[in-house]
Amino acid sequence: MGIRPLAKARTSFAATFGGLPSGFWWLWTAQLINRACGFVMPLLAFYITEELDRSAAFAGTVVAGIGVGSLVAGPFGGALGDRFGHKPTLVAALGATAASMIALAYARSPWALIVGAFVVGVTNNATRPAHNALIADVIPGKDQVRAYSLNFWAINVGYSIAMLSVGLVSFTGYTALFWLNGATTLIGAVMIATRVPGRARPAEPTEAEEAAGGFGAVLRDRSFVAFVGAQFLVLTILLQSESGLPIAMSLDGFSPSTFGQVAALNGIVIVAVQLPLTRLYKRFPESWVLAGSSATVGIGYSVLLLGDSAWIYGVSIVVWTLGEIGNTPTSFALVARISPDHLRGRYQGLYQVAWTGSAVVAPLVGGWVIHTWGAGPLWIGCLVVALAAAVAQLGIGTRLTRRVATKDPEEQPEPAKSAPASDAG
The missing domain is CATH 1.20.1250.20 (MFS general substrate transporter like domains)
Known part of the structure; x- marks a missing residue:
C-alpha cells in the first residue's frame, strides 16, 4: 500500500524537476542566491532614515530613483541582449549591479545617493529581460512554462529567506549587507558566465527582419x-x-x-x-x-x-x-x-x-x-x-x-x- 504513494511522489517530482538541462539549473541557482541575499532594496529606506539620519521624504525620493531607473532598464536591457547576446548582457549587468550596490554604500551627498539609486535601478533591472530571454534560449518551448514557474519559485523562496535574514543588520551593520548583496550578485554572474551555455549573439535576422527590426x-x-x-x-x-x-x-x-x-x-x-x-x-x-x-x-x-x-x-x-x-x-x-x-x-x-x-x-x-x-x-x-x-x-x-x-x-x-x-x- 505504501509503494503506490511513493511511486506517485517520484513521478510528480520527475514531472516538476526532471528533464531540464544543467544550464537552466545554474541559472536557477544564481537566481536563488541573488534573491536570498537581496538586502539592499528592501532596507534602503531604513538605511537612509536610520543610518544616514535623513528625512522620510528624502528616503522616498531615493527609493523613487530606483523606480525611475527600472522604468528605462527593461527596454535598455532587452535591446542590449538582442544586440550583444542575452548571456553576455546578463553577466555584464550583474557585474554592474554588484559594483553599483557597493558604491551606493559609500554615497553620502543627496545627489550621490539619488544618482546611485538610479544607477542601481538601471543595472539591476537590466538583468531581467536578459535573464528571461536566456531561459528561453536554453529551454525548449514545451518546457518553458515549467522553467519560468521554477524561476518564479526561486525568486519567492529567495525573497522569503532575505526577509527572514534582515535582522543580520543588527550584527553586521548596513555597509556589510551592501557588500554581501554585491558579492553574491557577482558570484551569480561568474556562475552564469562559466556554467550556462548561450549563444554569443542571437540568431542573425534576415534582411527583411533587419529592416523591420528594433x-x-x-x-x-x-x-x-x-x-x-x-x-x-x-x-x-x-x-x-x-x-x-x-x-x-x-x-x-x-x-x-x-x-x-x-x-x-x-x-x-x-x-x-x-x-x-x-x-x-x-x-x-x-x-x-x-x-x-x-x-x-x-x-x-x-x-x-x-x-x-x-x-x-x-x-x-x-x-x-x-x-x-x-x-x-x-x-x-x-x-x-x-x-x-x-x-x-x-x-x-x-x-x-x-x-x-x-x-x-x-x-x-x-x-x-x-x-x-x-x-x-x-x-x-x-x-x-x-x-x-x-x-x-x-x-x-x-x-x-x-x-x-x-x-x-x-x-x-x-x-x-x-x-x-x-x-x-
Missing part, C-alpha cells in the same frame, strides 16, 4: 502591445499588496507586525502550491490560464468587501496569490514563445515595462482612491478591472497562442481534452 517591430505587434496593456492592469491590481493593502490594514487598526504576518501568506502559498498548480495549469490553453488567473486576482481583493478582520485579509491574500501563480510563469513563457529569436530581448524588455510601470502607478492609485473614497471602492475597482482584463486576455491570449502553434507546432503543450480546438495552443 523596438518599432515590437510596437507594431498590436496583439503583443495589447497583451502588455492587459498585464499592466492585472499587475497594478496585484501590487495593491504593497500599497492599498497596508494602508487599509493600518486604517483598520492593525500594526505593521500583523501586516507582515498576514502578508507572509503570499510567499508561503507560492512556495507550497505553485509547482503542483503549474502542472495542473499546463492542461489548459494559455489564454484560459491567463484569463482565469486575472479574474482570480480581482476576486481575491473583492473578498475584502466581506469584512475587516485579520482572517478576511488572510483569505484575500491566499485567493489572489493563486491567481498570481497562474499569471506570472504563463505570461513570461508566452512572451518568450511568441517573440522572434532576434527580438526576444526587446519583447521581454517591453513586457518588463508592464511590471515597472505598475510598480509606479499602483501606490498612486491605491493611496488616492482610499484617501478620496475609502478602501471599499478600491476593492470594487480591482474586481471590475481584473474581470475586464480577463476578458481581454481570453481574446488576446487565443490569438497569441495560435501564432505560437503556427510558429512551432511541435513544441506546444497538450491542450485540455475539453478545450475547443480553436482555443488550443
Whole structure:
C-alpha cells in the first residue's frame, strides 16, 4: 500500500524537476542566491532614515530613483541582449549591479545617493529581460512554462529567506549587507558566465527582419502591445499588496507586525502550491490560464468587501496569490514563445515595462482612491478591472497562442481534452 504513494511522489517530482538541462539549473541557482541575499532594496529606506539620519521624504525620493531607473532598464536591457547576446548582457549587468550596490554604500551627498539609486535601478533591472530571454534560449518551448514557474519559485523562496535574514543588520551593520548583496550578485554572474551555455549573439535576422527590426517591430505587434496593456492592469491590481493593502490594514487598526504576518501568506502559498498548480495549469490553453488567473486576482481583493478582520485579509491574500501563480510563469513563457529569436530581448524588455510601470502607478492609485473614497471602492475597482482584463486576455491570449502553434507546432503543450480546438495552443 505504501509503494503506490511513493511511486506517485517520484513521478510528480520527475514531472516538476526532471528533464531540464544543467544550464537552466545554474541559472536557477544564481537566481536563488541573488534573491536570498537581496538586502539592499528592501532596507534602503531604513538605511537612509536610520543610518544616514535623513528625512522620510528624502528616503522616498531615493527609493523613487530606483523606480525611475527600472522604468528605462527593461527596454535598455532587452535591446542590449538582442544586440550583444542575452548571456553576455546578463553577466555584464550583474557585474554592474554588484559594483553599483557597493558604491551606493559609500554615497553620502543627496545627489550621490539619488544618482546611485538610479544607477542601481538601471543595472539591476537590466538583468531581467536578459535573464528571461536566456531561459528561453536554453529551454525548449514545451518546457518553458515549467522553467519560468521554477524561476518564479526561486525568486519567492529567495525573497522569503532575505526577509527572514534582515535582522543580520543588527550584527553586521548596513555597509556589510551592501557588500554581501554585491558579492553574491557577482558570484551569480561568474556562475552564469562559466556554467550556462548561450549563444554569443542571437540568431542573425534576415534582411527583411533587419529592416523591420528594433523596438518599432515590437510596437507594431498590436496583439503583443495589447497583451502588455492587459498585464499592466492585472499587475497594478496585484501590487495593491504593497500599497492599498497596508494602508487599509493600518486604517483598520492593525500594526505593521500583523501586516507582515498576514502578508507572509503570499510567499508561503507560492512556495507550497505553485509547482503542483503549474502542472495542473499546463492542461489548459494559455489564454484560459491567463484569463482565469486575472479574474482570480480581482476576486481575491473583492473578498475584502466581506469584512475587516485579520482572517478576511488572510483569505484575500491566499485567493489572489493563486491567481498570481497562474499569471506570472504563463505570461513570461508566452512572451518568450511568441517573440522572434532576434527580438526576444526587446519583447521581454517591453513586457518588463508592464511590471515597472505598475510598480509606479499602483501606490498612486491605491493611496488616492482610499484617501478620496475609502478602501471599499478600491476593492470594487480591482474586481471590475481584473474581470475586464480577463476578458481581454481570453481574446488576446487565443490569438497569441495560435501564432505560437503556427510558429512551432511541435513544441506546444497538450491542450485540455475539453478545450475547443480553436482555443488550443
